[in-house]
Amino acid sequence: MVGAEQTLEVEGHPCVVVDRAAMQYRVVTSDSAAVALERKGTSFARRLGRRRNTVTVRALHELSLVVERGESLGIIGRNGSGKSTLMRLISGQERPTTGAVFASSTPIMLGVNAALMPDLSGHQNVVLGCLAMGMSWEQVNAKFSSIVELCGLEDSIYLPMKSYSSGMASRLRFAIAASIDPEILLVDEALNTGDAQFGDRSMKRMDQLREQAGCVFLVSHSLDTVIKMCSRVIWLDKGHLIMDGDPTETVQTYRDFTGHLAKGNNISAVRIRDEARASLQMTEVLTRGKSRRSRP
Template sequence: MVAIDEAVFLDGPPCVVVDRVKMTYKVPSSIERSTSTRKGIRGSLRKLLGRENLVTVSALKELSLVVERGESVGIIGRNGSGKSTLMKLISGQAAPTDGAVYASSTPVLLGVHAALVPDLSGDQNVVLGCLAMGMDMDEIDQRFESIVEVSGLDSAIYLPMKSYSSGMASRLRFAIAAAVNPEILLVDEALNTGDAQFNDRSKARMDELRAQAGCVFIVSHSLDTIRNMCTRVIWLDKGELIMDGSSEETTNLYQEFSSNLSKGNNITAARIRDEARANLVATQIMERSSGRRMEGR
């Protein structure tokens, strides 16, 4: 990931630019390349030597995005659509096969599987997590109460993490990640805790982050979470960008698509997806002599 140089933007830099990014993987396959390798000496020798048959999988097809300050972007789609791959590319956890990602500061990724130490108490994990994000002990002391308040754990903050439910652990992860006022926050399936009060607190916290000229990305299978917390929604399907629009419009169309799929109306579902894709106005990122300039959607 490359930091955005403010000098090359005429209207000031956005928070995140995804510039013609693609992501492919080489994965092993049990399907033989041909019948000649399935049978006979060559096939047996290859298996004996442990040579795997590798195939190329396209996790994310060419995609460009410009995310401005103050936006809260939801990312929706079926399993395997490329949501988590896009989050990894934006956060810098993975490098794209093609293209580039530019960010105005280091994104903070909050995922369900973010590492915490089960044998330590919640308050000890708060200290460790905040230290890892660059805070000193004075800052941690100042923000400790607000972290506990956002998490809603109350006295449970002093219990071992291994005694927490998955929802409690997710709430604490969010509270820790959001405590450092990151300019770019990425939330991957960490808000579906079923706790209405926490949803209100987390939404209020993300509103604060966006008000501080930051942006938020949220991956969630809960369309209610996306509608309540996002100003813009991106719909991915099989690694392809299908729709990039308002929260209400995009989630409604995706819900109609999903409903038809669940009822076995595959032709209708495909028509809904294809029409949405056909109406997509793609982001164009153009090269200029003075540097890069983003043309938004």
């Protein structure tokens, strides 16, 4: 467990190391007050050169993580807390504004957003999707039956994608994405699609992937799923790392936080969040001191 202000020290053979990574964006805004506040103190020449009103959005504040082989890390938090941003940084889809992310192999993002071609059949999309993920023709042929079984499309697999319902298309996307066996697996809400029967099949496949992968990252609003599938959970809020630890304890603290927010008890909610973050920072200080004292 490593925090934002800590000098990262890595021992053993981790799968993923997030080293003081942060992410910010420049976005267009119609809030003139926000623009005026940000531009305060900026030179007239620079202000004159800007054609559109933009502000800086900090999607993820500086944080560090070390995820070891065999760990299943759950990531929880409200919408806009930086969960998907962190996943994109780990998967390599984006580079952090500051800091760095290191991985022992190419992380694979498992989701339901794969782009499929509506005029082609499900069968053809399976072939193209698997080839795009780096499989050989032999591997595609070997995986095809299991993909069809997982998505449950049966004979519909040979019909054009444009004839599928949104649920059928989502199940096919998941089945294609889940056909690989990565060392580092990232799952972003992929389990929240389809009917109950498909949910059982997808959960079983996820259990297999989790057992085979070196480490797994799971983002899900289903907190019970997070507790069941993860050995460790981190809580993000507004881009800050709030808590990192035991799944049951972390999820319960987060539930207390959101429960107070739902009742309008904002002061109590903020107190819970701040106490959790302070506890994390104190743990980091103690861990860092212990590490230094143990050096030869």
